[in-house]
Amino acid sequence: MNLLLDLFLYIWAFMQSTNVQGILVENKLLESAHLEREVKVDFYLPANPTGEFSLLLINDGQNMEELGLAEILEGLNKAGELRPLICVAIHAGIDRKLEFGTAGIPDYKNRGTMAGNYTQFVFEELLPFIRLELGIYQFVEKAFAGFSLGGLSALDIVWRHPHQFSTVGVFSGSFWWRTKSLADGYDEATDRIMHDLIRKGHYAPWLKFFFETGAMDESMDRNNNGVIDSIDDTLSLIDDLVAKGYDREKDIFYLELKDGKHDIPTWGRAMPVFLKWAFASGGA
Numbered sequence: 001m002n003l004l005l006d007l008f009l010y011i012w013a014f015m016q017s018t019n020v021q022g023i024l025v026e027n028k029l030l031e032s033a034h035l036e037r038e039v040k041v042d043f044y045l046p047a048n049p050t051g052e053f054s055l056l057l058i059n060d061g062q063n064m065e066e067l068g069l070a071e072i073l074e075g076l077n078k079a080g081e082l083r084p085l086i087c088v089a090i091h092a093g094i095d096r097k098l099e100f101g102t103a104g105i106p107d108y109k110n111r112g113t114m115a116g117n118y119t120q121f122v123f124e125e126l127l128p129f130i131r132l133e134l135g136i137y138q139f140v141e142k143a144f145a146g147f148s149l150g151g152l153s154a155l156d157i158v159w160r161h162p163h164q165f166s167t168v169g170v171f172s173g174s175f176w177w178r179t180k181s182l183a184d185g186y187d188e189a190t191d192r193i194m195h196d197l198i199r200k201g202h203y204a205p206w207l208k209f210f211f212e213t214g215a216m217d218e219s220m221d222r223n224n225n226g227v228i229d230s231i232d233d234t235l236s237l238i239d240d241l242v243a244k245g246y247d248r249e250k251d252i253f254y255l256e257l258k259d260g261k262h263d264i265p266t267w268g269r270a271m272p273v274f275l276k277w278a279f280a281s282g283g284a
Contacts, residue, residue, distance in 0.1 A: 022047045022077060023070045030129050034121040035099065035114070040091035041126070043133070044073055051084040054279055055130070055139040057122070059100065059150030061089025067268040076272060082279050083140075088130055092150070100146075100153040101177065102193045103160065108181045119157055123164070143278055145169035145210075147267050152177055152194060155209075159197060162204035169210040169274045171267045172217050172260075175233035188223060192233065195240055203245040210253045210277060211238065212270040214260020231256065253277050 026043040042061050058064065069087065076082045093099065101112020103119045131137050142165050146154035151170035158168040177193045180186040190196065217230035225232065234254070242248050255273055260266040 023074045034117045042089040044087035052140050053084045053086050055142045056087045057144045058089045059146035062091040064089045066264050100149040102156045141166040143167035147171045149174045167208045167278045171212045198240040210274045212255045214257045217262045
């Protein structure tokens with residue numbers, strides 16, 4: 001009976017995993033009390049793990065197959081360009097626009113009302129689950145990345161919990177997130193939520209920031225200065241980080257793709273740049 005059980009468990013585990021040329025992708029389910037839903041998470045693991053690992057959390061994990069994360073990781077590992085890294089991709093739920101955002105500060109349409117719950121999920125449910133599943137209780141460092149609204153979420157969590165993370169990667173971040181609509185007296189100097197959080201926050205000298213934007217992300221230009229909002233909002237947020245004390249060259253990497261769009265193929269092109277910058281082999 002034990003042999004049959006062992007065989008069943010082996011087959012089940014195999015069916016829940018895929019191996020892409022040296023990267024093992026394990027699909028797992030986590031019941032979240034904070035989000036009141038079952039959360040799918042995908043573990044991207046080196047097939048032949050060695051050394052001490054860094055951990056990268058990624059929002060919108062449901063898009064990682066289309067983005068080609070496993071293939072990207074395999075190529076970088078094969079070239080010896082990454083230090084040991086485990087990625088955990090978190091699938092968004094149907095309430096994505098409520099769970100992502102800035103914790104405790106919804107936008108003018110009341111989106112992001114569950115962002116605080118999502119933060120609690122990350123620290124009280126997801127990270128303990130990862131440590132238990134992997135049997136790794138201390139990582140060399142932890143980072144968080146995301147795309148669009150998921151990028152805003154990643155930065156919000158890292159900025160508010162700097163002692164938990166070293167790096168954040170934001171691809172086409174939704175830094176337009178604001179407390180007032182354009183028709184209700186919106187003031188760019190005060191009403192962009194993430195910018196305000198940066199200005200009112202505290203300098204953590206170890207934090208590093210990666211930002212990607214595309215010149216074709218959108219066409220909106222709120223202040224009519226000839227620069228689309230996604231680029232304008234990102235550059236002004238970088239200015240706020242520099243004013244806070246971060247070095248524009250050493251602590252911040254800004255990638256602007258002239259033909260980049262607000263889509264997964266663009267973010268897939270930018271992902272290797274982020275990974276090599278954040279987790280370069282030989283780094284600490």
